[in-house]
Amino acid sequence: QVQLQESGPGLVRPSQTLSLTCTVSGASISSSYYWTWIRQLPGKGLEWIGYMFTSTTTYYNPSLKSRLIISADTSKNQFSLKLSSVTAADTAVYYCARYYYDSTGINWIDPWGQGTLVTVSS
Amino acid sequence: SSELTQDPAVSVALGQTVTVTCQGDGLRAFYASWYQQKPGQAPVLVIFGNNNRPSGIPDRFSGSTSGNTASLTISGAQAEDEADYYCNSRDITSAHVVFGGGTKLTVL
Numbered sequence: 389q390v391q392l393q394e395s396g397p398g399l400v401r402p403s404q405t406l407s408l409t410c411t412v413s414g415a416s417i418s419s420s421y422y423w424t425w426i427r428q429l430p431g432k433g434l435e436w437i438g439y440m441f442t443s444t445t446t447y448y449n450p451s452l453k454s455r456l457i458i459s460a461d462t463s464k465n466q467f468s469l470k471l472s473s474v475t476a477a478d479t480a481v482y483y484c485a486r487y488y489y490d491s492t493g494i495n496w497i498d499p500w501g502q503g504t505l506v507t508v509s510s
Numbered sequence: 511s512s513e514l515t516q517d518p519a520v521s522v523a524l525g526q527t528v529t530v531t532c533q534g535d536g537l538r539a540f541y542a543s544w545y546q547q548k549p550g551q552a553p554v555l556v557i558f559g560n561n562n563r564p565s566g567i568p569d570r571f572s573g574s575t576s577g578n579t580a581s582l583t584i585s586g587a588q589a590e591d592e593a594d595y596y597c598n599s600r601d602i603t604s605a606h607v608v609f610g611g612g613t614k615l616t617v618l
Contacts, residue, residue, distance in 0.1 A: 424607065434545075434553065434596055436607040447606060483552060487607065489540070495600055496543040496558035497607075503552050 390414040392484050392501035400478075400508050406471040410484030410501060417465055418443055422487040424497065425458060425469045427480040435480075439487055440467055474508045481505050514542075514597055514610035521616040522587045530582045530613045532597030540600040542580030544573060547594045547612075556595075557582055584615075592617040 396408035410423070417423050417440075424439035438448035443460035457470040471478060481503040489495035514534040522528035532542050541560065545553035555564050557573035570585045580599075584591055597610040 426607075433612045434598075434609040436609060439607070449606065450604075489600060492559075493540045494559040495540055495598070495607075496555055497545070497553075497598060498555040498558075498564060500552040500554070 390486060390499055392486065392499060394482060394484050394501045394504040396504060396506070398505060398507060400474055400506060401510055402475055402508055403473055406469070406474050406478060406506055406508070408469045408482055408484075408504065408506070409466050410468070412465050412467070412486075415486070416462075417460055417467055418462055422447075422489070423460070423467045424485050424487040426483045426485060426497070426500075428483070428503070429477075429480045437469065437471075437482075443467075476508050479506065479508045514599060514608050516595075516597060516610035516613045518611065519614045519616070521618055522584070523618050524589060525586055527583065527585045528587055528615065530584075530595050530597075530615065532580045532582075532599075532610045533578055534599065534608070534610075535578055536599050536602040536608065537575060537578050537580050539602050541575065542573070542597045542599045544571075544580075544582045545596045545598065546591075547596065548592075553596060587615075587617050589617050591615065 391413045393411045400406045422439040425437040440446050440458045455472045460467045483503045485497045485500040544557040547553040556571050561573045572583045594612045596612045
């Protein structure tokens with residue numbers, strides 16, 4: 389059974405860098421899946437942040453790309469999110485998840501981590 | 511267009527059938543997936559591909575696609591089905607992940 393768990397500070401100061409780690413169990417992050425970050429602003433819908441493939445290839449939401457780095461630590465089977473120059477608008481629940489798609493058009497996100505609330509405030 | 515459009519809210523009487531829809535150009539090339547999210551919980555995948563249900567999802571949940579519209583149908587809605595439902599797919603030009611705005615389902 390694949391499980392994901394987010395970890396990191398729950399409070400980040402404005403202009404600082406938000407750093408989160410996702411620990412994966414039951415699957416290798418070097419496998420043929422896309423390991424993704426998604427966030428949900430308070431009371432709002434889901435927003436895709438970006439994903440990583442085979443620990444080396446990354447795809448980012450264009451609206452966040454200039455501030456975003458997603459990277460992997462294969463020795464720990466973890467992948468991480470770093471979002472720089474944060475503002476209150478980055479306050480959200482951040483989820484890590486496994487993403488799959490193939491040439492037939494099938495795509496899905498499963499499973500999801502439980503999510504972690506990150507508040508940007510001074 | 512990279513957008514997926516959902517109705518903000520839908521209601522259904524207990525035991526009746528309800529359909530939640532998701533529209534977007536990308537659905538002509540990629541299937542939609544559907545997620546159920548209850549308050550304070552992470553989203554859960556309920557339908558993917560051509561009407562596939564993950565293990566543990568009741569068979570009252572089904573999905574379909576016609577043109578640029580994907581539909582999630584709950585046949586015989588139960589009280590525990592009250593939740594937010596999100597569709598997701600890939601953008602037709604960039605291949606990035608996109609989500610619909612979500613539909614709040616109320617079971618009366």
